[in-house]
Amino acid sequence: MLVRGTLAGLLILAALTPAPAQAAPADDLRWSIQPSTAKGPNGRDYIISRAAPGERLTDYVGITNLIKKPLTFSVYGTDAHTTEDGSFALLPAARKPTDIGSWITLGAQRYTVPANTRLDVPFAITVPANATPGDHAGGIIASLAQEQTDANGQKILVDRRVAARVYLTVAGAAAPQLTIDTVRLEYAQSANPIDGGAMTVRYLVRNTGNLRAGGTGAIRVTGPFGWELANTGAAAIPELLPGSSITVTEKILGVQPTVQLAAHVDVQPVAAGATIDKVSRTTSVWAWPWALVGLLAVLLAYVGIRVVRRSRRKRRTAVTKLGSSAFGPGDAVPST
Numbered sequence: 154m155l156v157r158g159t160l161a162g163l164l165i166l167a168a169l170t171p172a173p174a175q176a177a178p179a180d181d182l183r184w185s186i187q188p189s190t191a192k193g194p195n196g197r198d199y200i201i202s203r204a205a206p207g208e209r210l211t212d213y214v215g216i217t218n219l220i221k222k223p224l225t226f227s228v229y230g231t232d233a234h235t236t237e238d239g240s241f242a243l244l245p246a247a248r249k250p251t252d253i254g255s256w257i258t259l260g261a262q263r264y265t266v267p268a269n270t271r272l273d274v275p276f277a278i279t280v281p282a283n284a285t286p287g288d289h290a291g292g293i294i295a296s297l298a299q300e301q302t303d304a305n306g307q308k309i310l311v312d313r314r315v316a317a318r319v320y321l322t323v324a325g326a327a328a329p330q331l332t333i334d335t336v337r338l339e340y341a342q343s344a345n346p347i348d349g350g351a352m353t354v355r356y357l358v359r360n361t362g363n364l365r366a367g368g369t370g371a372i373r374v375t376g377p378f379g380w381e382l383a384n385t386g387a388a389a390i391p392e393l394l395p396g397s398s399i400t401v402t403e404k405i406l407g408v409q410p411t412v413q414l415a416a417h418v419d420v421q422p423v424a425a426g427a428t429i430d431k432v433s434r435t436t437s438v439w440a441w442p443w444a445l446v447g448l449l450a451v452l453l454a455y456v457g458i459r460v461v462r463r464s465r466r467k468r469r470t471a472v473t474k475l476g477s478s479a480f481g482p483g484d485a486v487p488s489t
Contacts, residue, residue, distance in 0.1 A: 181220055184266070186295045186317045189215030189273045199318040200293075206323060207282040213273045214317050216295045218266040225265040226295040228274060230257025230319070233290040235360075235397030239390075243292045246312055253291040253321055256280060264295075278321060286325020287363025290394050292316035320365075329429050330362035331390075331422040334398070338416055338438040340408070349409040350440065352383075356418045358390055359398035366424035367392040372403055373419070376411035383408050390420065410440035 188197035194215050202210050218224045231244045231254035244250060259276045266272045276293060298312040334357040342350035354372050369387040376382050383405050393399060408414065415437040422429035 182224070182297065182299075182313070183219035184224060184226070184295065184297070184315060185217045185219065186293065186315050187215050187217075188317055189213040189271075191273060191275070193271070193273060199320055201320045202278070203322045203324065204278070204280045206280055206284045206325075208280050210278045210280075210321075211275060212278070213275050214293050214295075215271050215273045216264065216266055217271040218268060221268045223265055223267050224297060225263055226297055227262060228259055228264050228293065228295050229262065230254045230259075230276070230293050231291055231316075233292055233318070233394060235391075235394050235399065237399065239393070239399045241290075241318065241392075241394075243294065243314075243316055246296065246314065250291065253278070253289040253319060256284075256321075257291070257293065257319070278319075280321070280323060284323045285363065286323050287327065288365045288395055289321045289323060290365065291319045291321075293319060322364075327364055327427060328362045329364040329366050329422065329424040329427040330360070331366055331368060331393070331420055331429065331432060332359050332361050333357065333418055333420055333432055333434040334359050336416060336418050336434050336436040338414075338436055340410070340414060340438050340440045342410060342440075346442075349407045352405045352408045352414065352416065352438075354403045354405065354416050354418065355400055356434070357398055357400050358393070358420055360393035360395050362424075362429075363395050364424045364427060365392050365394050366422050366427075366429065368420055368422040368429075370401055370418065370420045372405065373417045374405060374408055375415045375417065376409075377413065380411070382411070382414070387421075408440075410442040412439070412441060414438055414440045 187194055188200045189195070190213050200212055200214075202212070204210055214228075216226060216228070230250065231248075232250040232252045233241060233243050236242045244254070249255070256278050257276055258279065259274065264272060264274055294314045294316040296312055296314045298310055301309055301311050303309050336354065336356045339353040340350055341353075352374060356370070358370065360366055368390045370390050371387050372385045373381060374383040385403050385405060388401070388403065390401065391399065415435055417433065417435045419431055419433045421431045
């Protein structure tokens with residue numbers, strides 16, 4: 154079954170729970186939800202607002218039924234978070250919101266939208282007097298839960314959700330900030346010494362400020378005395394909501410082992426309307442040039458053998474000369 158929507162912020166989630174037996178639903182279900190007004194959509198991608206603590210805002214979402222029969226939706230607000238891969242996501246249906254999702258109220262919990270019709274639904278955001286300054290993110294969800302039968306013949310309830318993103322900035326001191334919590338290095342040498350080795354760099358970027366922020370990250374690899382061996386250039390870091398984090402992984406090939414390698418990680422944060430200083434962190438790893446060490450060992454062994462053999466030849470030559478000098482010319486050499 155396919156749920157499709159041309160919407161600001163698309164979210165499709167399925168939650169499976171036991172349900173009473175009912176008739177199986179039709180397969181063709183399509184709807185959308187987007188920012189709107191009392192007279193219809195106004196071209197906004199997301200619902201973005203600013204408010205002071207204690208202030209109450211009103212707005213609209215347009216829910217469009219795209220099929221030829223009425224559909225009844227559960228409509229509610231919830232909180233957003235950043236996933237491990239940097240994606241924008243909303244809380245599961247069973248989890249209660251504690252932030253902006255709990256500030257959103259609607260006139261009803263369920264709305265029926267006639268066939269091929271859009272319904273513009275009003276909602277309100279009431280900002281608590283003690284709300285934390287900065288960005289708060291969530292979504293307004295239009296959910297359709299219907300029973301289906303799985304491959305084993307068991308009845309399950311499938312909850313499909315489509316959402317419009319909501320961003321609210323609460324007035325107060327702005328403190329945009331990204332930090333690099335950890336940097337971890339791994340180095341693996343190639344079988345061919347000429348190819349160098351592969352360095353894997355993993356660093357954790359956390360939004361410790363109160364504004365959503367993204368940016369770019371770059372890695373520079375150096376050897377002894379700051380000798381630069383490789384760099385990655387700037388790579389995009391997705392937007393992180395306040396309190397969220399993401400682990401960035403970069404694999405750099407062709408890094409020559411120089412006994413010790415250092416990875417210098419630089420992150421340049423970017424937040425709307427704010428300037429944030431670059432943050433950096435450096436970590437090192439041992440990288441012994443085993444091929445060179447082996448070659449040196451062979452050379453040292455060869456030189457050692459040559460020295461020993463030369464020393465033995467000198468001793469034999471010295472003994473021979475000593476024996477010859479014990480008798481003068483014409484002296485008979487005693488025989489045994």
